[in-house]
């Protein structure tokens with residue numbers, strides 16, 4: 001970040017164009033919050049109920065990895081997801097309309113229609129249930145997402161498309177294993193997540209979790225704002241110098 005800022009200051013005017021990305025090319029803070037909230041709302045609503053379902057948290061590392069994948073603008077999953085060093089789950093979404101995070105989450109979760117907990121197999125085809133399974137994978141603790149405006153989308157469209165990529169850890173996967181254990185809500189929460197919060201297993205003190213998330217998110221956006229204004233003022237100075 002610091003090195004980026006210094007470089008930008010040197011390159012001045014040019015850098016403003018690079019840094020001031022249009023709004024649609026990035027996931028807003030509000031959208032990120034909606035995504036985490038809706039994951040947790042949906043996780044607390046699964047049918048049948050879950051004996052153990054964790055509350056998900058935002059993860060900046062997963063977000064950064066999602067960003068580097070989203071810019072590729074290929075309508076498919078990252079083929080390297082299963083490499084040991086990555087081992088992430090991933091959900092993807094595209095929209096030609098202005099991006100709506102609520103709608104995206106709704107669309108993923110509505111794959112519940114194709115999933116039958118009591119049947120074997122629970123789902124006929126991975127493509128019908130994959131997003132749902134990952135959303136309600138009991139052990140997935142972290143999610144981080146990125147939105148990228150693609151001018152064209154390989155394997156999908158030659159029209160501008162918003163591409164949402166969410167990465168998860170630990171990864172959920174399609175197969176014989178169920179995404180969660182059925183049972184009374186919170187009846188089998190693990191020792192480190194003993195408390196029940198809206199059907200989800202959380203740490204003893206909820207403040208721990210809240211502090212962690214805000215701590216992580218706020219400095220990030222401040223850094224962004226600081227460097228943008230630094231760049232803006234640097235380029236203004238440069239422009240003034242050029243004028244005279």
Ligand SMILES: *[C@@H]1O[C@H](CO)[C@@H](O)[C@H](O)[C@H]1NC(C)=O
Nearest residue numbers: 098099100101102103104106
């Ligand atoms: C986003 O999608 C949700 C669910 O489909 C809808 O209720 C809401 O009105 C949409 N918001 C906007 C701004 O279009």
Ligand SMILES: *[C@@H]1O[C@H](CO)[C@@H](O)[C@H](O)[C@H]1NC(C)=O
Nearest residue numbers: 045047109110112113114115
């Ligand atoms: C799927 O989820 C929706 C939205 O929460 C719910 O209304 C519906 O009953 C669920 N369907 C099944 C089959 O679980």
